[in-house]
Amino acid sequence: MPATPSPLDMDATEFRKLGQQLVELMTRALGVEHNEPVMAPTTGQEIIDLVNEDLPRHGIPAERVLALCSDPLLRFGRRNGHPRFFGYVCGSADPVAILADALATAFNQNLTAWRSSPAAVEIERLVIRWLDAMVGFAGDGHGMLVSGGSAANLQALTCAVTQAEQQASLPSGSRHRLTIYLSREGHLSMIKAARLLGLADDHIRLIEVDDDRRLRLDDLRHKIEHDLTSGLIPAAVCGSAGTSNTGTIDPLDALADLAAQHDIWFHIDGAYGAPAAMVPEYRWMARAFARADSLSLDPHKWLYSPLDSGCILYRDAAASQQAFALDSEYIAVTQTDPRESFAYFNHGAELSRRFRALKIWATIKTHGVDRLTDTIALNITLRRHLDNRVEEHPNLELLGSELSISCFRYHPPNTADNNLLNTLNRQILETLVAEGRVLMSPTTLDGRYALRVCIVNFRTRASDIDLLIDEVLRLGESFSSNA
Numbered sequence: 494m495p496a497t498p499s500p501l502d503m504d505a506t507e508f509r510k511l512g513q514q515l516v517e518l519m520t521r522a523l524g525v526e527h528n529e530p531v532m533a534p535t536t537g538q539e540i541i542d543l544v545n546e547d548l549p550r551h552g553i554p555a556e557r558v559l560a561l562c563s564d565p566l567l568r569f570g571r572r573n574g575h576p577r578f579f580g581y582v583c584g585s586a587d588p589v590a591i592l593a594d595a596l597a598t599a600f601n602q603n604l605t606a607w608r609s610s611p612a613a614v615e616i617e618r619l620v621i622r623w624l625d626a627m628v629g630f631a632g633d634g635h636g637m638l639v640s641g642g643s644a645a646n647l648q649a650l651t652c653a654v655t656q657a658e659q660q661a662s663l664p665s666g667s668r669h670r671l672t673i674y675l676s677r678e679g680h681l682s683m684i685k686a687a688r689l690l691g692l693a694d695d696h697i698r699l700i701e702v703d704d705d706r707r708l709r710l711d712d713l714r715h716k717i718e719h720d721l722t723s724g725l726i727p728a729a730v731c732g733s734a735g736t737s738n739t740g741t742i743d744p745l746d747a748l749a750d751l752a753a754q755h756d757i758w759f760h761i762d763g764a765y766g767a768p769a770a771m772v773p774e775y776r777w778m779a780r781a782f783a784r785a786d787s788l789s790l791d792p793h794k795w796l797y798s799p800l801d802s803g804c805i806l807y808r809d810a811a812a813s814q815q816a817f818a819l820d821s822e823y824i825a826v827t828q829t830d831p832r833e834s835f836a837y838f839n840h841g842a843e844l845s846r847r848f849r850a851l852k853i854w855a856t857i858k859t860h861g862v863d864r865l866t867d868t869i870a871l872n873i874t875l876r877r878h879l880d881n882r883v884e885e886h887p888n889l890e891l892l893g894s895e896l897s898i899s900c901f902r903y904h905p906p907n908t909a910d911n912n913l914l915n916t917l918n919r920q921i922l923e924t925l926v927a928e929g930r931v932l933m934s935p936t937t938l939d940g941r942y943a944l945r946v947c948i949v950n951f952r953t954r955a956s957d958i959d960l961l962i963d964e965v966l967r968l969g970e971s972f973s974s975n976a
């Protein structure tokens with residue numbers, strides 16, 4: 494048995510030196526000092542050629558490893574924080590949160606329960622109370638940070654299904670009688686969650702939407718009543734506070750009424766849109782949040798947090814406890830003080846949990862709620878600026894727009910052929926993405942291929958939106974004249 498220090502350990506001098514190298518690499522990773530592309534074009538083969546190698550039997554110095562591990566990412570990573578990254582609902586990462594997250598990794602706390610990381614758990618509980626207050630959920634600070642919106646929706650629906658089973662005194666194995674309701678535009682993670690929970694596919698009721706893509710209350714009412722008379726058990730009504738597709742917000746107040754009338758769990762998927770409730774224009778959403786049994790919201794989407802940081806807020810800690818708490822001798826909680834006996838594993842799916850809260854805490858402390866609110870409001874203003882530019886131009890058509898998402902297409906007035914327009918817009922999008930100056934994602938709205946822009950980025954300015962519009966017009970004109 495060796496008495497010497499482990500070769501895996503590192504002394505403070507070397508750690509500090511490597512840390513300086515790391516900060517240089519992280520600064521380059523931010524990409525804000527360079528006018529770099531959003532994403533360089535590449536192929537799977539090119540990246541495999543760069544990263545693939547035999548399993549190393551012997552190591553190399555850590556400073557070379559650090560340089561090597563950032564190389565493929567600097568060359569071929571997608572810069573989600575680039576001011577013209579408009580694809581998907583993926584926020585730009587606040588630099589102070591990036592640093593705080595690195596620190597959280599150094600502390601390597603495991604937030605299973607208060608007893609395993611007392612200070613970190615209290616910081617997470619504080620962050621949950623702050624997030625709750627920011628969006629107006631008006632709860633008692635129950636909830637937790639999770640990997641993202643999918644995990645948050647899964648935990649919420651687990652509570653809903655457990656509660657429905659208990660209220661109906663269903664014997665185990667009777668989940669085939671439960672139903673849940675969400676709009677056709679609702680996020681696929683809720684469908685996935687319901688399937689994981691054992692609900693039958695045809696009991697995941699996809700409610701029709703109106704012309705603005707909002708859930709239609711008449712269809713919801715009809716489906717709930719039909720299911721009740723058929724002996725089925727509605728477990729959850731789910732509303733969206735901003736869909737991924739077009740940013741659409743469901744009629745949340747009316748959904749709360751309907752869920753209350755039938756005593757059904759009311760869940761709101763605000764993974765993307767909930768932080769908009771901080772902005773006066775969308776503050777009305779908070780009225781409905783305050784009536785929901787659970788709310789998903791993702792700081793890694795529209796609160797400028799690095800991945801991964803999702804959050805689930807629960808109205809009632811007893812409901813999450815019912816859904817998740819299990820007795821086991823090897824994790825039995827022995828503390829008796831109510832604060833100190835708290836265990837996240839009694840309220841969620843994970844046992845080991847990383848210290849996600851520190852980066853969110855750092856962002857809120859550094860900027861304060863007012864600056865964050867102004868930044869979210871600016872993203873919404875920029876979406877409006879984009880809508881105006883689209884509506885002012887005869888060759889552009891707006892197809893759907895809400896919160897900070899806008900969908901439009903290139904559509905010269907003399908072209909009526911939808912297939913041709915779809916091909917043209919696909920060409921525009923693929924070329925723009927390949928050129929690397931702008932990144933958007935596509936969607937299809939009523940058969941129309943749309944250019945979808947999502948602005949959840951504190952670096953984006955009006956000049957970035959103008960560049961995007963100018964590029965779409967340039968390519969649209971060029972492809973149309975060559976057609």
Ligand SMILES: Cc1ncc(COP(=O)(O)O)c(C=O)c1O
Nearest residue numbers: 582641642643680682737764765
């Ligand atoms: C409205 C909505 N809900 C849920 C999710 C899933 O979130 P995640 O990707 O963090 O799991 C997304 C992702 O974009 C979303 O926009």
